[in-house]
Amino acid sequence: QVQLVESGGGLVQVGSSLKLSCTVSGFTLEDYAVGWFRQVPGKEREGVSCNSCTDCGSHYADSVQGRFIISRDNAKNTMYLEMNHLKPEDTAVYYCAAKADRRFFTGGLYGGVPVDCSPADGFHNWGQGTQVTVPS
DSSP states (O other), X not given: OXXXXXXXXXXXXXXXXXXXXXXXXXXXXXXXXXXXEEEOTTSOOEEEEEESSTTSOEEEOTTTTTTXXXXXXXXXXXXXXXXXXXXXXXXXXXXXXXXXXXXXXXSOEETTEESOOOGGGTOOEEOOOEEEEOOO
């Protein structure tokens, strides 16, 4: 049974850091493309960061570039999102996702790095989400 479980969300002050974890089961994370997404009420889910393979470069949304880092530990079947210098606009429910097809359709790949990171890229395995709140 495929399962993704996020953890690490919380309420933090502006400028603080959080590290989200996503532990997967039912498949081998190393063989999958992965991504982190977030959503606020009334808005569409947006891509935060994604990569197509373990040793590939990663795409970051402009809003998080230089502050967030995506990574994975294949031995633990776990992916991470390290979030630094958090801002109120980072407040959202954060979701991890994975897909066996490593192609990215919204922009494709450039040098192995996704040009874009979108739920429309065929991510079919999702976690339940974890809330991150950064009060202003």
